[in-house]
Amino acid sequence: MSDGPAVRRLASRVVYENAWMTIREDEVERLDGSRGIYGLVEKTDFAVVVPAEGDGFHMVEEYRYPIGRRTWNFPQGSLPGRRRGTPEEVARHELAEETGFRAATLTPIGFLHSSHGMSGQGCHVFLATGLVPGEHAREPEEQDMRQGFVTRAEFKRLVREGSITDDSTVAAYTLLTLYEESR
Structure with a gap:
């Protein structure tokens, strides 16, 4: 098994943003080559x-x-x-x-x-x-x-x-x- 990323980002777009957070949706490719989306919430530590x-x-x-x-x-x-x-x-x-x-x-x-x-x-x-x-x-x-x-x-x-x-x-x-x- 590789230590590299199991999911690779192909594209990304901001879906929503306010003073506290950004919600992003990424198009991804998995290890087996299948594709999908991944939703992320970006907030500061x-x-x-x-x-x-x-x-x-x-x-x-x-x-x-x-x-x-x-x-x-x-x-x-x-x-x-x-x-x-x-x-x-x-x-x-x-x-x-x-x-x-x-x-x-x-x-x-x-x-x-x-x-x-x-x-x-x-x-x-x-x-x-x-x-x-x-x-x-x-x-x-x-x-x-x-x-x-x-x-x-x-x-x-x-x-x-x-x-x-x-x-x-x-x-x-x-x-x-x-x-x-x-x-």
């Missing part, structure tokens, strides 16, 4: 921040329109208007924007692809410590956001009961656990 303090985390809860309900997650996102920044800049921006906290230390603990079957977008995961409270500066879409402190035991309970369903949050917790085990 984002950051997930685990604001840890004592035996828990500062988390945010908000209504998520695509799933029609409120859920808890770690602060996360990208810079407005598809701007690019260093992963640390994005993490610091999101932490302050959503929670008001500033972190004395941001430790990178991993990188993940968020939905590699339909997008190349990835997320940089950071552990934030030495938290200093301040005022948040939420975007209009985040005006119903709440924040709260969740112990590790509560975090696990919220995952089990389905109050935390965000894959990036659960994956960030896994990376945090692996990071702590390696120390």
Whole structure:
């Protein structure tokens, strides 16, 4: 089996574009020579921040329109208007924007692809410590956001009961656990 690409792009067209994403449709050729289409969502990489303090985390809860309900997650996102920044800049921006906290230390603990079957977008995961409270500066879409402190035991309970369903949050917790085990 070859290490080269299993699918080759023959043509590409933008189907839709807005301030947050581009949706592209590619005409492709597979290894066996058959052709087809592949739909992709292009978004800038984002950051997930685990604001840890004592035996828990500062988390945010908000209504998520695509799933029609409120859920808890770690602060996360990208810079407005598809701007690019260093992963640390994005993490610091999101932490302050959503929670008001500033972190004395941001430790990178991993990188993940968020939905590699339909997008190349990835997320940089950071552990934030030495938290200093301040005022948040939420975007209009985040005006119903709440924040709260969740112990590790509560975090696990919220995952089990389905109050935390965000894959990036659960994956960030896994990376945090692996990071702590390696120390």
